[in-house]
Structures are given as structure tokens and as C-alpha cells.
Amino acid sequence: MTMHNEDLRLPSNDWRAYQGVLSRRIFAFLLDYAIIAVLWIPAAVVVFFLGILTLGLGFMLYPALFAIVAMLYFGLTVGGREQASPGMRMMGLAIARTDGRPMDFLTAIVHLVIFWIANALLTPLILLIGLFTDRSRLLHDLLIGTVTVRRDMY
Numbered sequence: 001m002t003m004h005n006e007d008l009r010l011p012s013n014d015w016r017a018y019q020g021v022l023s024r025r026i027f028a029f030l031l032d033y034a035i036i037a038v039l040w041i042p043a044a045v046v047v048f049f050l051g052i053l054t055l056g057l058g059f060m061l062y063p064a065l066f067a068i069v070a071m072l073y074f075g076l077t078v079g080g081r082e083q084a085s086p087g088m089r090m091m092g093l094a095i096a097r098t099d100g101r102p103m104d105f106l107t108a109i110v111h112l113v114i115f116w117i118a119n120a121l122l123t124p125l126i127l128l129i130g131l132f133t134d135r136s137r138l139l140h141d142l143l144i145g146t147v148t149v150r151r152d153m154y
Contacts, residue, residue, distance in 0.1 A: 011096040011097075011098060011135075011147045011149050012149060012153050014153060016150075016153055017135075017149045017150050017153030018135045018136050018147075018148075018149060018150070019150070020150070021093065021135075021136045021148050021149065021150060022127065022130045022131070022136045024091040024092065024093050024150075025088075025091070025093065025130075025138075025148055026127070027087070027091050028085065028087035028088045028090065028091040028093055029087065030087070031086070031087030031090055031091070032073070032074075032085045032086065032087035032088070033070075035073070035086060035087065036066070036069055036070050036073050039069050039073060040065065040066055040069050043065055043068075043069050044062070044065060047059070047061045047062060047065055070112065071109050071112060071113075073085070074108050074109065074111075074112045075105040075106070075108045075109045075112075076105065077108075078095055078103055078108035078111070078112075079103050079104050079105035079106070079107065079108035079109070082094070083095055083096065083102060083103050084151070088148075089151070092150055092151050092152060093148055093149070093150060093151060094148070094149055094150075094151045095108075095111075095146055095147070095148050095149075096146065096147055096148075096149055097145055097146055097147075098145045098146065098147055099145060103146070107144065107146075110144060111140055111141075111144055111146060114139075114140040114143055114144060115138075115140040118138070118139045118140050122139070126138055126139060129142075135147050135149075136148070
């Protein structure tokens, strides 16, 4: 499959597209994880019945269940047509790749996993990186070539 120029959508270079993005990302994070927590409940019920049907083997999904739900959530939303999770959309944000290609399911999951690793190592100090980088990019954005932008300026 070849890419045509009209398929590329490069993020804006206008500084206003990144104004207030860091604080909006924090609120989007809180909203998204509240939604994931709610989605985890029916997933836990499904795993319970799966555990019964598999004579206990399904119960081994419980330790990873929150991560699985979060990966599916972000893979399907950030990697979907809107290029943003519901929390990001509520905060007026979208995510874009710096090479102009759209986010896909796998890239969205890699973005999330690198965020988790960086957050585990740097704790909330990960947000300080956004104060010193162009376009308020965080470590995981820099590593995989993404940028979070205001939807009204993208």
C-alpha cells in the first residue's frame, strides 16, 4: 500500500495548537482512567465466568486485566478514526504522529506502554519534560514520534 500526499496529515507548527496542552492532558488522563476503571468491572465479571468455564485457568487473567482493558481502550480509541481517547476528546485534544501518518492500534498501545514505563521510572516528574520540550511533548511522545495537539488547531 502506498501513501499519497493527501493521506498525510502533519501536526501544526502553530504555537497556539499546543497552548494549554499539558494541563489538558492531565485532566484527559484522569477522565480516561475513570472510564477504564468502570470498564474493568464488566471485564472482571466476564473473566469470572471464563474462569469457571476453563476450570480455573481463566482466573489467571485477573492480574493483567486492568492493563488489558486499558490497552484495548487506548488501542481502539487513540488508534481509531478520532485519533483521541474519550478523555482527550472531552479536553479538546488529539494525538498525531510527526511523520503525518495516522495513529494505528499497535502504535497507540506502544505509546501507552512506554508512558507506563516512563511513569514508573520518573513518577509524575514525567510532566516536567513537557515544560522544556517543543510542543510540550513528553518522553513517550519523543520516543515514538507523536505530539498531542488541540483539536481546534490541528
